[in-house]
Amino acid sequence: MALSLNGLKNFTNEVSTLGRQVGDFPLEELRNYRPNLGNKPDDFDAFWAEQKMKMNGYHPHVKIVWRDYAVPSVEVADITFTSWDNTPLTGILVKPKGVEKCQVILSFHGYTGNRGLAADFLKWTTLGIAVFAFDVRGQGESPDFSNYRNGSRIPGWMLLGIQDHENYYYTNVYRDILLQLNWLQSEDSPVGPTKLGVMGSSQGGGLALVAAGLEKNIDFCIADWPFIAHFERALDIALSGPYMEIVNYFKWNDPEYKTYDKVIKTLGYIDSVHFCDWITCPTLMAIGLEDATTPSSTVFAAFNHLKAKDKTIEVYPQFMHEFNPFHEEKKVEFLMKQLEM
Template sequence: MGRQVGDFPLEKLRDYRPALGNKPHDFDAFWSEQKNKLKNKHSQVETGLRKYPVPSIEVLDIVFKSWDDTPLNGMLIKPKSALECPVIVCFPGYTGSCGLPVDYLKWVSLGFAVYTFDVRGQGLSPDYGKYQNGSRIPGWMLLGIYDPENYYFTNVYRDILMQIKWIRSEESPFTPTKLGVMGSSQGGGLALSAAGLDGEMDFVLADWPFLTHFERALDVALSGPYMEIVNYFKWNDPQYNTYDQVAETLGYIDSVHFCESINCSTLMAAGLEDAITPPSTAFAAFNHIQSVNKKIEIYPQFTHELNPFHDEKKLEFLSRQLENKPHDEIPGITKQHLFDL
């Protein structure tokens, strides 16, 4: 049952757990070093209360100066007067922004507070990073592609580590009783990577994640940002002489390489007609996640698009996080049914 366009059939997707051949041998040491470099970095954060028409919530506008002083635009949306509550960090999709408060009201209605920040260079935020190469291809995928230390998404991950440190600190506006991450597409990939990097998240929600299993994605994606890399080779290196160098850099930020460090409750989703983030890449991540409380929802006729049906699933998942119940305690769901349509 189910459709798939240019990807594996559903039966194979369920068991698709590829070897991580492009995971750099010093992957863990690399990210341990990045964390050490950030230990003594201090974020300057400015907040301002926004006048908002919904009386039960508060909205704070944030300017978050990251490790290199890049000012990232952000928001905090929380239940009014709450001094502590569970927190979701929501990551935006590629080319997107932190959005509007109304985008997050459904999560706040459950009792969560939501932090959301622009990704550097996207939304309304600049990027103070310095990259050693340009590109004939539009987008951010190739900025610093020859050097993992100075690659664009390495910088993005540093931002996320700084944001999480600040959210947990005494300098943040209130105390998180739980902390989880959420996102779709680019946001889904960032959520998986953040959870793996941090190692102490309480839950993860990642819909049709981008930045995931590049080896497969570059072979089967037909549109979207993976094509920036495909077209890089076509126009800059038609005989793929730099493939190993590019693949090594991508290996340090590929979210599938962080999934073996994820042990918390996880909800994912995949559309079987998704040609931007092919379903096999999502299943590769899902099947490497170590948590026993994980589930992936499958939508046979959905492409890379908003999915209100899955938003209902996410509300149910989040409500269970408040009750500290795993998936197998949700009525009608057992471990044997984690893949059911």
């Protein structure tokens, strides 16, 4: 059962009997959950304006190798994208054959994932869309050449540079995205975008929101159950997944929370909710009410802060943090509307 936000109010009583809403607000409260952004740094806008200016000064070295691919109607290329600090990010391009200009999607993968396989994107090429996807630095097959000052007993990427927003892991990831978006819109790109969209689930959903906030030329955004959202709430109620790296950091590295202010300040610079005020393009989001990895209140916090007038959130009462085939149909419908606009 999927409900658009506009229809949620009429179905609140029905849905409440289906979705257990594990550990989070009731659906009616979620609809109106728009928290104050008390952890948004005063220099947030200036900081990211500076980062954009810095990335505008880089010209990435990009190597493109075309494959022989089994499907004759598409072309597939392997990409090595050398980013601002010389980190080589592995990527892939899947495009309709013979097309030089078309709608383009930059796709982002989930935490611990990778850029994906060509087969993952064939359904979008049937709509005439070209898809670029890159490994997030340090994940997939790509290294991370940045040096981070602090260590931790907790595995994962969430704590790399956690007390230094200038050189925090996700700050560096966002710099990569800025550079990728610049390149995709340049004459060097093998496909000229007639429209440019972003897409992702979980970590990828959070990165899609950030990209849509940072780049004014993004025409549409799809963000499924986005991660990196509303940390103040997430650290209190998430029960699994990457947020727990930070929770366990305090347990094992700082049980008295003496570094909390530094940590939460760093996270304030990369919280995807803080970018939502900049997003005006059509946006499709989704959440399962039993998601304990990206709790529904954190996702609604992002949705309710979007400036976009054309926005929809699909609610799946009994879904957790998992692939949702029903929502794939919603995404096809959404993208067809973008093709027609």
